[in-house]
Amino acid sequence: MSSQGGPGGRGLGTAVRDRIRERIESGAWRPGHRLPAEPHLASLLGVSRATLREALKVLADDGWITRTPGAGTYVTHRPRLKNNLDVNFGVSELIESMGMRVGTQGLRVYDGPAGASEAARLAIPPESRVFVIERIRTADYEPVVFSRDVIPASIVGEGAQALDSLGQGTLYRMLEEEFGVVVNQGLAEIKPVKADRWTASQLRVPTGTMLLYLLQVDYDDTGRAVLLSHEHHVADAFEITVVRRGPGRNT
Amino acid sequence: MSSQGGPGGRGLGTAVRDRIRERIESGAWRPGHRLPAEPHLASLLGVSRATLREALKVLADDGWITRTPGAGTYVTHRPRLKNNLDVNFGVSELIESMGMRVGTQGLRVYDGPAGASEAARLAIPPESRVFVIERIRTADYEPVVFSRDVIPASIVGEGAQALDSLGQGTLYRMLEEEFGVVVNQGLAEIKPVKADRWTASQLRVPTGTMLLYLLQVDYDDTGRAVLLSHEHHVADAFEITVVRRGPGRNT
DNA sequence: CCTTACGTTTTGTCAGACAAAGCGCCTCCG
DNA sequence: CGGAGGCGCTTTGTCTGACAAAACGTAAGG
Structure with missing residues (x-):
């Protein structure tokens, strides 16, 4: 039924997304911090740029990061909440x-x-x-x-x-x-x-x-x-x- | 500040995502319906497969579609609601x-x-x-x-x-x-x-x-x-x- | 009739390339 | 010496092509 149920989740892109979000949630990358450029970050995470971009697209869509051409990718300056109906389950x-x-x-x-x-x-x-x-x-x-x-x-x-x-x-x-x-x-x-x-x-x-x-x-x-x-x-x-x-x- | 503010939104991938979601919301693609294969759908929408896949990734992440390798992309069989706090703004x-x-x-x-x-x-x-x-x-x-x-x-x-x-x-x-x-x-x-x-x-x-x-x-x-x-x-x-x-x- | 093997279709991932858009630095001019 | 303009570099956005993995349908064989 489920394809692999491996470490991160179902799919490499999803795993990459979670890894990046964990760094933001843990405070390693604070609001306003600039992420490494895509090619560099892709090699850091061990994936291709296409896969990384799928993850970044979802994160940007969810408001975690802000991307601007020529400038870079930045962690969005917005308060994070626990006890969130969206993510906290149960x-x-x-x-x-x-x-x-x-x-x-x-x-x-x-x-x-x-x-x-x-x-x-x-x-x-x-x-x-x-x-x-x-x-x-x-x-x-x-x-x-x-x-x-x-x-x-x-x-x-x-x-x-x-x-x-x-x-x-x-x-x-x-x-x-x-x-x-x-x-x-x-x-x-x-x-x-x-x-x-x-x-x-x-x-x-x-x-x-x-x-x-x-x-x-x-x-x-x-x-x-x-x-x-x-x-x-x-x-x-x-x-x-x-x-x-x-x-x-x-x- | 905002890059282009064109027709759909900011970015081609986002526009493609909205176009697909509109077809689902309007009922053109009902739950269980199978979407065209990615290369075909990409040419239908006039974008490359990489751009299309960014859009599909977000839609799958939000639960609109389900993708399985070898099988295809299907509209998720789940009731859709209006008056949703997530999407209805104002x-x-x-x-x-x-x-x-x-x-x-x-x-x-x-x-x-x-x-x-x-x-x-x-x-x-x-x-x-x-x-x-x-x-x-x-x-x-x-x-x-x-x-x-x-x-x-x-x-x-x-x-x-x-x-x-x-x-x-x-x-x-x-x-x-x-x-x-x-x-x-x-x-x-x-x-x-x-x-x-x-x-x-x-x-x-x-x-x-x-x-x-x-x-x-x-x-x-x-x-x-x-x-x-x-x-x-x-x-x-x-x-x-x-x-x-x-x-x-x-x- | 059931089981098994094969081939086709489709998604997942990768690599490389070029265009567009900011940003910083340098040069030129007043 | 100071400010404004232009140039080039960096970074994201998009495209093209390719191969691997997985699932399904079909046909051959028992």
């Missing part, structure tokens, strides 16, 4: 990136037929068998997210007992390591809601507390829906940001 | 894309010194002169967003009287056409809030109504902060979505 990484201890309470795993709405979003036949994972995520032992994850049985097959070991685990890592499913993209719908009685009691907050509700469907690289997540975030616990692409490049 | 386009009439109420434009917090986010000296635009955006004559836009005087110079004509205009288009400022990227912070007395009266909703608050800073292609926006969205008016990149490509 609640565990979100909490860990804030330097807090991540934990799980009230884990509940069961299977059954999918409801009509959830089946439609997962693009599976109604009444198909799905596995459901409900749990409360804690940051420094404080409940911050109540989540309900729905996975089609066709994804996890019969090796579903591994789901029981999600005590503190990352669901995405388990999907990748146990079932060979690599989540490539997710489509999240964001809505502010007030905590109802049940959710409030789970999160140990007063009824009516402000929550951020994320309804998300994740897809693998073939476009197959592999995971549906309902996440109720305690509003004050996180600072959620999104990078938006400007109209200058998106019609 | 409230006007958001409302128009939903097929509703966009309008403005209570426009108020004034200038003065920037506050400490706003100056810091715009990366300008404290007390710098800024222009402030406050207005209520309506969809089908119903208030849906109350926004406060802050623009440094250094951006708009002395031609600021143009700001008064924002009756139904798009601020981004005005920035581009009047002042030559192309917004490339924006960083938005999302938070659910309850409407306070003042905001509620502006939006004609009861105090305590659920709102989605977006605090956004926009940057041009050089990384200069050009616009700070506070937006209070009526929660039930929109369906806000975000495309998230999977851990499989971001680590």
